[in-house]
Amino acid sequence: MDVAIVTVGDELLAGDTQDTNSTWLCGQLTERGVQVRRVTTVPDEIGEIARVVNEYRAEYDAVITTGGLGPTHDDVTMEAVAAAFGREVEPHEGALAWLEEHGGYSADDLVAGTTNLPAGARMLPNEEGVAPGAVVETVYVLPGVPAEMKAMFQLVADEFSGDRTYTTFLTTPQPESELIDLMVTLQETFGVSVGSYPGENVRVKVTARDPETLEDAASWLRERIDVVEGPEVSETA
Amino acid sequence: MDVAIVTVGDELLAGDTQDTNSTWLCGQLTERGVQVRRVTTVPDEIGEIARVVNEYRAEYDAVITTGGLGPTHDDVTMEAVAAAFGREVEPHEGALAWLEEHGGYSADDLVAGTTNLPAGARMLPNEEGVAPGAVVETVYVLPGVPAEMKAMFQLVADEFSGDRTYTTFLTTPQPESELIDLMVTLQETFGVSVGSYPGENVRVKVTARDPETLEDAASWLRERIDVVEGPEVSETA
Known part of the structure; x- marks a missing residue:
C-alpha cells in the first residue's frame, strides 16, 4: 500500500510552525508496512490543495491530509477536498449529532460551517477538539492540531496495512565512506534494504521481509564494522 | 519570487528523522520576502526526485533540494537533478580543487564520485562537510546534514529575494470562533493578510506591505480582542 501525506498551512510554509504531524504519521504508517x-x-488555498489531492489520489492507494479544518477563513481543506471530487460541502447530520452527544454542543453554539463535510463523506469524530474529519473514497481528512490528529488517525489506523517488514539499526563510529562497499554487498547478498543516516556516528538501517534474514544480515554486518550500539531492539512492522 | 523545496530521503518518509531543514529554509526565504x-x-530514487524537480522548476522561480548528497548508494540527488535536465554527472574540477585547498584532501582520499556534479553546474563548496552542492539553472542542490545545509544556503541567500513584508503576532486567549468576523474585517479594511494559529492561546499573524499599515491594522485589532502578548517585536522581512 502506497500513501501520500498532504500537510496544509501557510504557517508551515512561512517557517512559523515545525511540522511534526507528517513525521508521526510516517512512523505510524511505516510500522504498519505502508510505504509513504x-x-x-501546500498553502491554505482551495485550488492548490485540490490540485495536489487529485494528483496524489490518482497515483497512490490513499491520501492523508492534515490541517486546515476549523472555523476561520483560512481553514479551507474540506472545501478543497470536496472540489477535488467535484462535490459541494454540506452539513453532515452525524457530525452535529456527535457534537451534541459527546461535546454538549447545540447547533447554535457551533460556528456556521463547523459540520460541513464533502457530500457523501464518512465523518470522523474529533475526540480531542471540535472540527470533525472526513473520509472521501481514499482521501482521509485529519485536523492539524497534533493531539486531535493523532486521536483521529487511531480511528482509521486499521485501514492502513502493507507488507510486514523487520528493521534493525546498527550504529558505528566509522565514516560512511568506509561502509559503502559493505552496504552494497549486504543488500545484494541478503536481499535486504539498507540505509545509512550520517551524524556524530553513522546509523545503518537494515530492513528485511522476515526476521531470520534480518538476523543473518545484521550478524554479517556486525562482524565487519565497529558497532557502538545495536542492533537495537528489533522493531517489527 | 516563488520557490519550492524538495527534501530527499527514505529516512524522512519512514518517520525515522524529523525534517527541520525545510522549516529553517522556509523561515529564511520568508524573511527575504520569498513565497514558499x-x-x-521524496524517496531516494532517481526517477522520483527528477520528476518532482522537473515539475517544480517548470512552475516556480527556483527549486531548493536538500539531502541525498554524499558517497553512499542511496545518495542519488546529483544524478537525479542531472537527469531532470537531460544531462550526465561528471567530475567538477573546481570541486576537487576546493577540497584539496580547503579540506586537505587529495583525489585519492575521496570516494569515487564525490566531486561529480551535473554537467555545467555551478559548484557550491561544503564548508561544514565534504560533498559539494550545485546550482543548475534555477535548481539549488544542498546537503541534508543541517549544519552543512545552513552554511551552504548562506552562499546563495542573496539570490533569493521578493517583496518586502512586515509581520506581527498578537496572542489572545479568546477562541478562534470569536475572532472569525474580526479577522475577515481586518483583512478587508486594511488589505493585510491574516492567519490564526490555534494552541493554548490563539496567535494571530498579520502581514502587510508597509509598516504603517501594519501598525494601523494591529492597533485596530488590539482594541477589539483581549491580547495577552504582543504585538511582538515587529519582524521585518
Whole structure:
C-alpha cells in the first residue's frame, strides 16, 4: 500500500510552525508496512490543495491530509477536498449529532460551517477538539492540531496495512565512506534494504521481509564494522 | 519570487528523522520576502526526485533540494537533478580543487564520485562537510546534514529575494470562533493578510506591505480582542 501525506498551512510554509504531524504519521504508517511515497506541504488555498489531492489520489492507494479544518477563513481543506471530487460541502447530520452527544454542543453554539463535510463523506469524530474529519473514497481528512490528529488517525489506523517488514539499526563510529562497499554487498547478498543516516556516528538501517534474514544480515554486518550500539531492539512492522 | 523545496530521503518518509531543514529554509526565504509554495519529501530514487524537480522548476522561480548528497548508494540527488535536465554527472574540477585547498584532501582520499556534479553546474563548496552542492539553472542542490545545509544556503541567500513584508503576532486567549468576523474585517479594511494559529492561546499573524499599515491594522485589532502578548517585536522581512 502506497500513501501520500498532504500537510496544509501557510504557517508551515512561512517557517512559523515545525511540522511534526507528517513525521508521526510516517512512523505510524511505516510500522504498519505502508510505504509513504510523498509528504507535501501546500498553502491554505482551495485550488492548490485540490490540485495536489487529485494528483496524489490518482497515483497512490490513499491520501492523508492534515490541517486546515476549523472555523476561520483560512481553514479551507474540506472545501478543497470536496472540489477535488467535484462535490459541494454540506452539513453532515452525524457530525452535529456527535457534537451534541459527546461535546454538549447545540447547533447554535457551533460556528456556521463547523459540520460541513464533502457530500457523501464518512465523518470522523474529533475526540480531542471540535472540527470533525472526513473520509472521501481514499482521501482521509485529519485536523492539524497534533493531539486531535493523532486521536483521529487511531480511528482509521486499521485501514492502513502493507507488507510486514523487520528493521534493525546498527550504529558505528566509522565514516560512511568506509561502509559503502559493505552496504552494497549486504543488500545484494541478503536481499535486504539498507540505509545509512550520517551524524556524530553513522546509523545503518537494515530492513528485511522476515526476521531470520534480518538476523543473518545484521550478524554479517556486525562482524565487519565497529558497532557502538545495536542492533537495537528489533522493531517489527 | 516563488520557490519550492524538495527534501530527499527514505529516512524522512519512514518517520525515522524529523525534517527541520525545510522549516529553517522556509523561515529564511520568508524573511527575504520569498513565497514558499511547496515543500515536498521524496524517496531516494532517481526517477522520483527528477520528476518532482522537473515539475517544480517548470512552475516556480527556483527549486531548493536538500539531502541525498554524499558517497553512499542511496545518495542519488546529483544524478537525479542531472537527469531532470537531460544531462550526465561528471567530475567538477573546481570541486576537487576546493577540497584539496580547503579540506586537505587529495583525489585519492575521496570516494569515487564525490566531486561529480551535473554537467555545467555551478559548484557550491561544503564548508561544514565534504560533498559539494550545485546550482543548475534555477535548481539549488544542498546537503541534508543541517549544519552543512545552513552554511551552504548562506552562499546563495542573496539570490533569493521578493517583496518586502512586515509581520506581527498578537496572542489572545479568546477562541478562534470569536475572532472569525474580526479577522475577515481586518483583512478587508486594511488589505493585510491574516492567519490564526490555534494552541493554548490563539496567535494571530498579520502581514502587510508597509509598516504603517501594519501598525494601523494591529492597533485596530488590539482594541477589539483581549491580547495577552504582543504585538511582538515587529519582524521585518
